[in-house]
Each structure stands twice: as C-alpha cells, then as structure tokens.
Amino acid sequence: MRRPPKETDESARKISRRALLLGSAQLGFVGILAARMQTLQVDQADEFRLLAEENRIAIRLIPPARGLIFDMNGVPLAINEQNYRIVMVRENAGDVEATLARLTQLIDVDPEVIERALEEIRRRSPFVPVTIVERVAWDDIVKVTVNAPALPGITAEVGLSRQYPLGQDTAHVVGYVGPVSDYDLSLLDDPDPLLQIPRFQIGKTGVENKLEVALRGAAGARRIEVNAVGRVMRELDRREGITGAEVQLTLDARLQAYVEARLEGESAAAVVIDCDTGDLRAVGSAPSFDPNLFVRGISVADWTALNDSIYRPLAAKSTQGAYPPGSTFKMVTALAALEAGVIDAESTVYCRGFTEVSGTRFHCWKGSGHGNINLHESLKQSCDCYYYEIAQRAGIDAIAGMARKLGIGVRPDLPMSAVVQGIAPDRAWKREVRGEDWRIGDTVNASIGQGYVLASPLQLAIMTARLATGRSVTPRLIHTIDGVEQPGGAGEPLGLNENYLRRIRASMYDVSNHQRGTAYGSRIVAEGARMAGKTGTSQVRRITAEERARGVTRNADLPWERRDHALWVNYAPYDNPRYAVAVVVEHGGGGSAAAAPIGRDITLQALYDGPPPLDAYPSNVRGHIAEQQERIQARMPPGATTRDRA
Amino acid sequence: MSYLEYNVKYVPSGLRKLLYVNWPIVMLITAVASFGFLMLYSVAGGDASAWMAPQMKRFGVGMVLMLIVAMVPIWFWRNMAALAYVISLALLVAVEFVGSTGMGAQRWIDLGFIRLQPSELMKIGMVMFLAAYYDWLPVKKASHPFWVLLPLVFIALPTMLVLTQPDLGTALLLVIGGGTVMFLAGVHWAYFGTVIAGGASAVYAVLQSRGTDWQLLKDYQFRRIDTFLDPANDPLGAGYHITQAKIALGSGGWTGRGFMQGTQSRLNFLPEKQTDFIFTSLAEEFGFVGAITLLVLYALIIFFCIASAMTNKDRFASLLTLGVAMTFFLYFAVNMAMVMGLAPVVGVPLPLVSYGGSAMLVLLLGFGLMQSAHVHKPR
Incomplete structure (x- = not known):
C-alpha cells in the first residue's frame, strides 16, 4: 500500500518541528550541565581541590623520645629502653x-x-x-x-x-610514667595532640609528672596519604619530633641509694639538703616500690599489696608526710623567745618534772625533773618544762612566725607529687580552721612540737639548714633542664641575731658531742665532720593521768602504729655546714635511739661522698658499723655507683 | 510495508548498505566508549583485566550486534516492535519472581553470560512499540482521547512493574521516553500540559505520603531525595556520595589532575566509581576540558540522530530514531545531573562509559535500530 505523499510529508514536517523543539530543549539542558561543570570545576576548583587534599592527606603524629633524667653526676635515673x-x-x-x-x-x-x-x-x-x-x-x-x-x-x-635503672631508690622523686587516661585528659584545657595517641605515656607522679611538658618534647608528624577507609597508602613527608628536654636533678644517686638502703626495714623518711645551695642530695622514703612495675602495667596483686600496706610504700613520706616535729621544734621556740627578748641565754627555768598551766599538768620526759636549767642545757638534754615556760612568755604568734621563717608551715616549691605545707599554728590559724579560740595549753603543746604543729622531713631539713646558715635556704631538686641551670636556693639572710643562732648551734653541737647530750651515742668523732643536731620523739597518742600514775607503757610494748615517731635533725660539719639532714622514723620510738644513728650514717656518707672510714665513728660502735656497711654496700644498686658522665 | 510505500530513487542492498551506515555516529560512539575504557583502566588502578577488558569485549559484541541490526530492513523491526514490547514486559513480570536483588531492589535476571535488566530492555522496546503504534495510527487520530489513552496504558504497564522493583529512576525515564515519542508523534499540547500539572501534583502527593500508612516510596528513596536537597546535612551518611562526587569534580579544575592521578577515585572516596559515578573520576582526572569534551561528544550523537530523523520521511523510522536519541540523552543527562548534584541519586549509568553489560548492549541495539532506519531511509 502506497502512502499518500501529502499525509507523509505533513507528518514528517510535524515530527521535524517537534524534533527541533525537543533538540533545543536538549541543547538547553546540555548548556545547564556545561554551566554546572564550569561552576564546579573552574569557579570553585580551588575550594574543592582543598577539600580533596583534606580527604586524602592525614597527619599522623610521631611521638618524640622522652627526655632523660640524670642525677647531679650524670647517673641516669630515667631512660628510654x-x-x-x-x-x-x-x-x-x-x-x-x-x-x-x-x-x-x-x-x-x-x-x-x-x-x-x-x-x-x-x-x-x-x-x-x-x-x-x-x-x-x-x-x-x-x-x-x-x-x-x-x-x-x-x-x-x-x-x-621508660625504664628506671635505680628502681625503687628514686621512685618517689622521679616518679613514673603510664598510659594517658581519660582522667588525665580531663584535667587539661588544651591537651597536646600527642596525648590522643592510644597508650601514649605521660608522667603520672614525681618529676616525671611535674616536668611533663619539658620531658615530653614536641611531636613529629608524618603526612600520609590515606584512602576512604583510612588505610595508609604511602608517606608523603616526615618531620621528626623534638626529643624531650634532658633533666638533671640535684640528687646524688649514690647517696640516694645509700639513704634508701639505710632506711630499709623501717617506715621512715630522710632528707639531705646542701646548706650552700639548697640542693637536695637525697630525698628518701621507705619502704619504696619499683616504678618499673607501673610502666609495664602493674598487676592487681602488686597494686593491692602496695596500696594496702600499713607502711604506705607509695607515699613520699619525706615531702608528703606531716609529723609532729617533737623536740626538733625546740630550736624554733628558743629562737622565738630569744628574738622576742623574753629570755636571754643564761636565764633559767626550774624543771620539777612537770609544769601546771591553768590546772593541767604538762610533763617533762624526765619525770624527776632537770632542776634549774638554762637554754644550753635544755636543748642538750631536751628538757620540756623549759620550753613550756618560755613559750608562754614569747606567745604563740612569735613562735609561729619563727617557724614559718625557718620553713615550717610554708609549702616548699618542689616538683614532686605531694608536698605538704605542714602547720605552724597560731591564733588566726586555729580560729579559721578549728573555729576555736587559742588556749594557753595549745601554746604549751606547740612549744615542744606537739599539738597542732606538723612538719615534713623536708621542712625539718630546711629548718636545720636555715639554722646552720642563718640564710633562707630553699630546696632545689632540678639542677638543669636541657643544660639551663635552674635558680638555686642559697637564700638571703634571715635577719636573725647571729649571737642567738650561735647559742643554738652550740647547744645542738653538744646534743651529739657532750656526754649528757641526748644523741651522744650517735656522735661523729672525726674532726671536721662533727655534727650539730637535735633529737625528737613525738607522741602519736595521748598519755592519760591514770597511765602516767601506773607508769608509762614502754614503746616496745605498744602496737606499732601507736608507738612514738623518732626524729632527728642535724647539720655537719659543725663549723662549716655543708649538709643538713632530717630523719623521721615512723613509730620508731625514741629519736636518739632510732633516728639519730641513721642521721649520723647518712651525714658521714654525704660528707665522705662514699663509705666513711670506720674511725669517724666512736670506737665502741665500729664493729657494728663495719657489718652494717658491708650489708648496705651489697644491697646498693650497681647503677648508682657508675660515674661515667661525671 | 516497505520501500513500496514511498517514491524512492535508490535502494542500497547487500554489503553496499555499509556505505549508508551513519558513520559519524559510529565514530562518536567509539570515541565515547574509548573514554570509558580509559577511565575503567584508571579507576582500577592500572589494572586492565578488572573492568576495561570485559567492557571492551562487550563493546565489540555490541558493535557487531549494532551493525547486524542495522543491516536488517527497518520495516522488519517495525513488525517486530509489538513482539519486542511484549517480550520486555514478560521479562519485567518474570523479574518479579526470579529476579535477583541488588542494592535493595529487584532488578536483574542472571542469564549466565549476562545479568539482564529487563527495565533497560523495555526502554528500547517501548520506544519501538510506540513508534510503530503512531506509524500505524492515522495522523489525524493522534490526539483523539481514546488513541491517547491507549499509549498511556502501554507506558503505564511497564512503569508500574519497574516501580514495584522499586526503581524510581528507570520508571521516570520510561515515562519521559514514552511521553517524548507521543509528543513527537503530534499528540495535542493540552495533554502534555495536563500530564505535567498532574505529575507535579503526584510529586506533591508522594512527598506528603511520607511517614503515613500509604507511603508511596521506600524510606531509602525518601532519604535520597533529602540528600539531594541538602547533601551537607549528612556528609558521612547518605550525603557522602554526592559530597565526595562534587569534591572529585571540583578538584579536577581546568585540566584535571592527570591520567591516573585522581586522588578521590584512586583512594576510594568515590562511590561506585566504575559504574554510576565514573563521570566524577573522569572530571577529576581530565578536568573541565575532559568533561566538556565528553558532553560535546554526547551532544553530537544526539545532533546526528536528530538530523537523521528530520531527513527521514518514514514515520516509524524518524520516531524510533528520535526515541532512541531521547533515551540516550536521558541516560547521560540524568547521570551527569546526578553526580553534579543537580538531580537526586537515582542509579542511572553514564551511557557507553559506565561499567556494565545491560545498558551498553541495549543502547547499542537501540543505535542498531537507529542505523537501520538511517540505512533504509527512502531516498
């Protein structure tokens, strides 16, 4: 069948018309697509290029090597293994x-x-x-x-x-590192991006913690190309991090190790401070713990053992422990009274074994009394009644002022985890903290370092150094950071009357060098190494009138945690003070028996920069000392004695 | 029906027909496909065997099929049109029962050598059928309500089936493709006005149905619409694809980052980089210049199709040619609009470039029909 040409032509024309229309519409849409391409690819190209780079490139941090910690002689205390x-x-x-x-x-x-x-x-x-x-x-x-x-x-x-070569000997001072925790992060306002690295190690305690920022160093970075699921395709470039600062402490590793060894078996603390510079040569606390356990991730059993021990191995007792200073506080009371002008060196007080103050009896340690006694004898024999009397004359505010001047009740600025302020109580303090008025009995208690008075072994060492020098010696633990010397603590003169100080020092000398001195048994006989010191025995319980009537229970018969604290402070040599030492033996009994020998041994070790010759000791103890030295030398870690960087 | 219907001066026959094939289109298709091979090589990270080689094989088979189809007289295809439509429809029904599910939608039948998507086949089948319908229908009756209703039913049947898969994108393309043939065939303007108004209301109704018992789309389809409207809203979830695609496009700049240097595709930031989103890789690596070149190639294909259709006296032939051209146009226009953030993500491949068998074979068959129309044009 042949189609009518007219119809065919008409239909074709119609299709053509509409096809043109459609074609124009399509062309229009192609134009829109092209315009869109131009917008995205030409006009906004830079913006999208940036976004593509952000997609592609991730920055991964490279943790820097942590700064090392050395002792004063370059013995490594914290290294990276x-x-x-x-x-x-x-x-x-x-x-x-x-x-x-x-x-x-x-x-x-x-x-x-x-x-x-x-x-x-x-x-x-x-x-x-x-x-x-x-x-x-x-x-x-x-x-x-x-x-x-x-x-x-x-x-x-x-x-x-991280590894600590000296282990438990420096645990409390150097501290330890551990993986950063959510709690650590919550303490920081603007945490270093490094801390986001899983299991990144940061300082948890001690110098490691306080000098964290310096020790950490700066992160390096790798720019890497990652794909959409984060797989690393290749490294584009790399900038190494900056190693953390090298920190040198003022500690003498060998002396520190000796102190820890000497304190072993006790729950005790000892501090050695350099009288000239305030440098802390040893800050010991026993028992201690192995910080390497914490770096590795301590087991529950080990942790429980450390945490539950009544001897508190985790506590840095030398800075963190606050003890009633007992008789070691008597220098403060005496100096306060002298400076106040309420006594002179020769004025005497009659001791009959006790003093009655507003109806309460305050006893001297010597029940029979010391009779007429002056400043010199009272310190030497540690008569209490003398201080009960002069304290009432001087008044508590003068005593507290003197205590603060000598460093008690003032928080030392040290980069360690817990440094206590201690208490130098006065009227204002009692009203504020206790909400009570000061009573005269409080003054009497405070006069012999009991009652509200609290001081750390570190503060006692500072006090002793200040008494020895008359300067406001302040402790320094960090010698250099990255080779930059840190400010020393020699201190300005305290403005105390040198005559009074000389009296006090002379009395302290007799404490350990006079036959009737309380620490005569712990004297040093080497000339040029003789020491001036003071014993202290501070009660941790109240002795009731009935008990006193029955006869005071002997320390050895008491449970350990109720026994007296034994204290000792000294400096040496007497005529040219180099080191001040403070020793506290928790519940150790009497200061002269439990603490003074430790102080003596530490002093000698410090003065001789190693084991002292036996003839520095009085002849009657040499046998015992020889044995003890052998025992301690065997225990000393080998790392502490190498002097490769000295 | 044959050349006997027209006054023709010359009838090519035998191998001489090859001379009358529309070679510019063949060359353009090859050029576009070559772009595709290059990109498939690139997004596979330089591995030819992953996607490029199979794609080339399929393209070869497709081109041979295209030429075979082109050699067959167009009136044979006209007589086959109804059959093609019925077969496509039957396959669409079959896919409901034996189809495999991919990406949350029932879409394809695994024939062993090819994963056939009947909905793709239907795109060409329907264009053929409608062209044949209007060829058969006297022109005067084209706007008669009854004769308008009939093709609407022909369009609606497959569309409904595709919607139940559910494949919103293909359903829309079917409607637009069918509508285009009706429009070209001379259906009165008023009908289109009505349909567009109706469509707008339907969209409104669909959007309103969200969250109700009679919800008309699946949740993921709604989410795609949300994402299209505001991709920044959910940059790592549903908006991820669009955002990353735009970054890839934009970072290409004028001349692109260089062959195989596209970081977005090489590092897998781009979704489905070898299929629906391949244009973004191309734009990233070859830049604005490369993207525009591809667009121009596509536009030229359309141009040659329209030119061929306008010089063709045969009603079926020109309607078919324009229908195929429109289908092809919809593929690349929707795909590009989608990856450039101008249209929602609907899952339409970039024609002749995206990796995949069904779409390429169906398109090449379509071009075979178009070539047949061209070769057997009454001259």
Missing part, C-alpha cells in the same frame, strides 16, 4: 586464632594477654597493627622471626619504653 614487641596485622594473619595459638606454642605468653590482644584485634580495622605482647625477650624475638612463615601477619617491632 628499646623494647621489642610482637605486633599482628589482622588482614595478613589469615586465621587469627590459629596463628595466635601457634605463637603461644612458640613463646610463653600469658593467656590473659592473648585474650586482651584478640579483643583489640577484633575492634580495630583489619590493617591496623595491634600489639600482642610487649617487652619480649630477645630470644623470643628470634624464635618469632625464624618462624615467620608459620606466623602470617605477625612481626616483631622495636619501640621505646
């Missing part, structure tokens, strides 16, 4: 559990550790390396490397971890 660890990448491992099972056959791993690692492996992306075991022995690393074909996805890596 190479540490081998075994790492697994899930996607390369095939059957993860089977591979781990083969690993445990090969080397000895705690099943708990494997369990934890498995958990982490499951949580992370398959290409993220997960540490399975840390601190692996070299032998085990060799085994793993040799058996690599049987352990797909498992590799050995080297990292740095």
Whole structure:
C-alpha cells in the first residue's frame, strides 16, 4: 500500500518541528550541565581541590623520645629502653586464632594477654597493627622471626619504653610514667595532640609528672596519604619530633641509694639538703616500690599489696608526710623567745618534772625533773618544762612566725607529687580552721612540737639548714633542664641575731658531742665532720593521768602504729655546714635511739661522698658499723655507683 | 510495508548498505566508549583485566550486534516492535519472581553470560512499540482521547512493574521516553500540559505520603531525595556520595589532575566509581576540558540522530530514531545531573562509559535500530 505523499510529508514536517523543539530543549539542558561543570570545576576548583587534599592527606603524629633524667653526676635515673614487641596485622594473619595459638606454642605468653590482644584485634580495622605482647625477650624475638612463615601477619617491632635503672631508690622523686587516661585528659584545657595517641605515656607522679611538658618534647608528624577507609597508602613527608628536654636533678644517686638502703626495714623518711645551695642530695622514703612495675602495667596483686600496706610504700613520706616535729621544734621556740627578748641565754627555768598551766599538768620526759636549767642545757638534754615556760612568755604568734621563717608551715616549691605545707599554728590559724579560740595549753603543746604543729622531713631539713646558715635556704631538686641551670636556693639572710643562732648551734653541737647530750651515742668523732643536731620523739597518742600514775607503757610494748615517731635533725660539719639532714622514723620510738644513728650514717656518707672510714665513728660502735656497711654496700644498686658522665 | 510505500530513487542492498551506515555516529560512539575504557583502566588502578577488558569485549559484541541490526530492513523491526514490547514486559513480570536483588531492589535476571535488566530492555522496546503504534495510527487520530489513552496504558504497564522493583529512576525515564515519542508523534499540547500539572501534583502527593500508612516510596528513596536537597546535612551518611562526587569534580579544575592521578577515585572516596559515578573520576582526572569534551561528544550523537530523523520521511523510522536519541540523552543527562548534584541519586549509568553489560548492549541495539532506519531511509 502506497502512502499518500501529502499525509507523509505533513507528518514528517510535524515530527521535524517537534524534533527541533525537543533538540533545543536538549541543547538547553546540555548548556545547564556545561554551566554546572564550569561552576564546579573552574569557579570553585580551588575550594574543592582543598577539600580533596583534606580527604586524602592525614597527619599522623610521631611521638618524640622522652627526655632523660640524670642525677647531679650524670647517673641516669630515667631512660628510654628499646623494647621489642610482637605486633599482628589482622588482614595478613589469615586465621587469627590459629596463628595466635601457634605463637603461644612458640613463646610463653600469658593467656590473659592473648585474650586482651584478640579483643583489640577484633575492634580495630583489619590493617591496623595491634600489639600482642610487649617487652619480649630477645630470644623470643628470634624464635618469632625464624618462624615467620608459620606466623602470617605477625612481626616483631622495636619501640621505646621508660625504664628506671635505680628502681625503687628514686621512685618517689622521679616518679613514673603510664598510659594517658581519660582522667588525665580531663584535667587539661588544651591537651597536646600527642596525648590522643592510644597508650601514649605521660608522667603520672614525681618529676616525671611535674616536668611533663619539658620531658615530653614536641611531636613529629608524618603526612600520609590515606584512602576512604583510612588505610595508609604511602608517606608523603616526615618531620621528626623534638626529643624531650634532658633533666638533671640535684640528687646524688649514690647517696640516694645509700639513704634508701639505710632506711630499709623501717617506715621512715630522710632528707639531705646542701646548706650552700639548697640542693637536695637525697630525698628518701621507705619502704619504696619499683616504678618499673607501673610502666609495664602493674598487676592487681602488686597494686593491692602496695596500696594496702600499713607502711604506705607509695607515699613520699619525706615531702608528703606531716609529723609532729617533737623536740626538733625546740630550736624554733628558743629562737622565738630569744628574738622576742623574753629570755636571754643564761636565764633559767626550774624543771620539777612537770609544769601546771591553768590546772593541767604538762610533763617533762624526765619525770624527776632537770632542776634549774638554762637554754644550753635544755636543748642538750631536751628538757620540756623549759620550753613550756618560755613559750608562754614569747606567745604563740612569735613562735609561729619563727617557724614559718625557718620553713615550717610554708609549702616548699618542689616538683614532686605531694608536698605538704605542714602547720605552724597560731591564733588566726586555729580560729579559721578549728573555729576555736587559742588556749594557753595549745601554746604549751606547740612549744615542744606537739599539738597542732606538723612538719615534713623536708621542712625539718630546711629548718636545720636555715639554722646552720642563718640564710633562707630553699630546696632545689632540678639542677638543669636541657643544660639551663635552674635558680638555686642559697637564700638571703634571715635577719636573725647571729649571737642567738650561735647559742643554738652550740647547744645542738653538744646534743651529739657532750656526754649528757641526748644523741651522744650517735656522735661523729672525726674532726671536721662533727655534727650539730637535735633529737625528737613525738607522741602519736595521748598519755592519760591514770597511765602516767601506773607508769608509762614502754614503746616496745605498744602496737606499732601507736608507738612514738623518732626524729632527728642535724647539720655537719659543725663549723662549716655543708649538709643538713632530717630523719623521721615512723613509730620508731625514741629519736636518739632510732633516728639519730641513721642521721649520723647518712651525714658521714654525704660528707665522705662514699663509705666513711670506720674511725669517724666512736670506737665502741665500729664493729657494728663495719657489718652494717658491708650489708648496705651489697644491697646498693650497681647503677648508682657508675660515674661515667661525671 | 516497505520501500513500496514511498517514491524512492535508490535502494542500497547487500554489503553496499555499509556505505549508508551513519558513520559519524559510529565514530562518536567509539570515541565515547574509548573514554570509558580509559577511565575503567584508571579507576582500577592500572589494572586492565578488572573492568576495561570485559567492557571492551562487550563493546565489540555490541558493535557487531549494532551493525547486524542495522543491516536488517527497518520495516522488519517495525513488525517486530509489538513482539519486542511484549517480550520486555514478560521479562519485567518474570523479574518479579526470579529476579535477583541488588542494592535493595529487584532488578536483574542472571542469564549466565549476562545479568539482564529487563527495565533497560523495555526502554528500547517501548520506544519501538510506540513508534510503530503512531506509524500505524492515522495522523489525524493522534490526539483523539481514546488513541491517547491507549499509549498511556502501554507506558503505564511497564512503569508500574519497574516501580514495584522499586526503581524510581528507570520508571521516570520510561515515562519521559514514552511521553517524548507521543509528543513527537503530534499528540495535542493540552495533554502534555495536563500530564505535567498532574505529575507535579503526584510529586506533591508522594512527598506528603511520607511517614503515613500509604507511603508511596521506600524510606531509602525518601532519604535520597533529602540528600539531594541538602547533601551537607549528612556528609558521612547518605550525603557522602554526592559530597565526595562534587569534591572529585571540583578538584579536577581546568585540566584535571592527570591520567591516573585522581586522588578521590584512586583512594576510594568515590562511590561506585566504575559504574554510576565514573563521570566524577573522569572530571577529576581530565578536568573541565575532559568533561566538556565528553558532553560535546554526547551532544553530537544526539545532533546526528536528530538530523537523521528530520531527513527521514518514514514515520516509524524518524520516531524510533528520535526515541532512541531521547533515551540516550536521558541516560547521560540524568547521570551527569546526578553526580553534579543537580538531580537526586537515582542509579542511572553514564551511557557507553559506565561499567556494565545491560545498558551498553541495549543502547547499542537501540543505535542498531537507529542505523537501520538511517540505512533504509527512502531516498
């Protein structure tokens, strides 16, 4: 059938018209697409290029090596140790559990550790390396490397971890590091991005904590190309971090180790301060703990043992412990009375064994009394009644003022975890803290360092150094940071009457050098090393009238935690003070018996910069001392005696 | 029905027909496909065997099929039109029962050598059928309500089936493709006005149905609409694709980042980089220049189709040619608009470039029909 040409032409024309219309519409839309391309690709190209770069490039931080800590002679106290660890990448491992099972056959791993690692492996992306075991022995690393074909996805890596060569000897001062916690982060306003690295180690206590920013250093960075799921494709460039600052402490590692060794077996603290500079040569606290345990991740059992011990090994007793200073406070009372002009050196007080103040009896340690006694004898024999009397004359505010002048009740500025302020009580203090009025009995108690008075061993050492020099010696723990010397603590003169000070020092000299001195048994006989000191015995319980009538229970018969604290302060040499020492033996009994010998040994060790000759000791104790020196030398860590950087 | 219907001066036959094939279109198609091969090589990270080689194989088969179809006289295809439509419709029904699910929608039948998407087939089948219908229908009756209703039913049937898959994008393309043939065939303007107004109300109704018992779209389809309207709203969720696609496009700049240097695609920030989003990789690596070049190639294909249709006296032939051209246009226009953030993400491949068998084979078959119309033009 032939189509009518007219109809065909008309239909074709109609189609053509509409096709043109359609074509124009299509062209219009193509135009819109082209315009859109221009907007995106030409006009906004820079913006999108930037976004693409942001997509593509991730910045990964490189943790810097932590700054090292040395003692005054360059003995390392905190170092970074190479540490081998075994790492697994899930996607390369095939059957993860089977591979781990083969690993445990090969080397000895705690099943708990494997369990934890498995958990982490499951949580992370398959290409993220997960540490399975840390601190692996070299032998085990060799085994793993040799058996690599049987352990797909498992590799050995080297990292740095903190190590404390002297272990427990410097635990309280240097402190330790541990993985950053959410709590740590919550304390910081603007945390260093480094802290976001999982398990990044930061200082938790001690110098490690207080000097964290200096020790941490600055992060390096790697710019890496990552794909959409975060897999690292390649490294674009790399900027190494800045190693943390090297910190040199004023501590003498050998003396520190000696102090810790000497305190062993007691719950005690001792501080050695350099009288010239305020440098702390030893800050000991016993018992101690191994800080390396914390770096590795302490086990629950170890932690419980440390935390529950009644001897509080975790506490830095030398700075953190606040004790009634007992008779070691008598120099403060005496000096306050002298400076107030209410006594002179020769004025005497009659001691009949007790003093009655507003109806209450305050007893002297010597029940029969000392009779007429002056300043010199009262210090030497540690008569209490003398101080009951002169304190009432001087008044508590003068005594508290003198205490603060000598460093008691003032928080020393030290980069350690807990540094207590202590208490130098006065009227204002009691009203504010206790809400009560000061009573005369409080003054009497305070006069012999009991009652409200509290001081740390560090403060007692500061007090002694200030008495020895007449200057406001302040403690310094950090010698240099990155080679920059830190301000010293020699201090300005305190403005005390030198005559009075000389009287006090002379009395302290007799405490350990006069036959009737309370520490005569702990004297040093080497000329040029003789010491001036003061014993203290501070009660931690109240002795009732009935008990006194019955006869005071002997310390040895009391449970440990109710026995008296034994205290000792001294400086030496007497005529040219170099070191001031304070010793507190918690519940050690009498100061002269329990604390003074320790102070003597530490003083000699410091003065001789090593084990002193036996003839520095009185002949009757030499045998015992020789034994003791042998025992302590055997215990001293070898690291403390190397002087390679000195 | 044959050349006998027209006054013809010359009838090519045998291999001489090859001379009358519209070669510019063949070359343009090859050029576009080559762009595709290049990109498939690039997004596979330089691995030819992943996507490029199979794609080239399919393209080869498709081109041969196209030429075979072109050699067959156009009136044969006109007679086959109804059959093609019925077969496509039957397959669409079949896919409801034996189809495999991918991306949350029932779409394809696995024939072993090819994953056939009946909805793709239907795009050409319906264009053929409607062209044949209007060829058969006297021109004067084209706007008669009854003769308008009939093609509407022909369009509605497959559209409903596709909607139940549910594949909103293909359904829309079917409606627009069918409507275009009706428009070209001379159906009165008023009908289109009514339909567009009705469509607008329907869109309104669909949007209003959200969250009610009679919700007309699946939740993910609604989310795609949300994302289209504001991709920044959810940059890591549903808006991720569009945002990353725009970043890829934009970062290409004038001349692109260079072949195989596109970070967005190479580092997998781009979704479905070898299929629906391949244009973004291309724009990233070849920049504005490359993107515009592809767009011009596409536009030229359309141009040559329209030119061929306008010089063809045969009603079926020109309607078919324009219908195929429109289908092709809808593919690339919707795909590009989608990846450039001008249209919602509806899952339409970039024709001849995206990796995938169905669309390419169906399009090449369509071009085969168009070539057949061109070769057998009454001269």
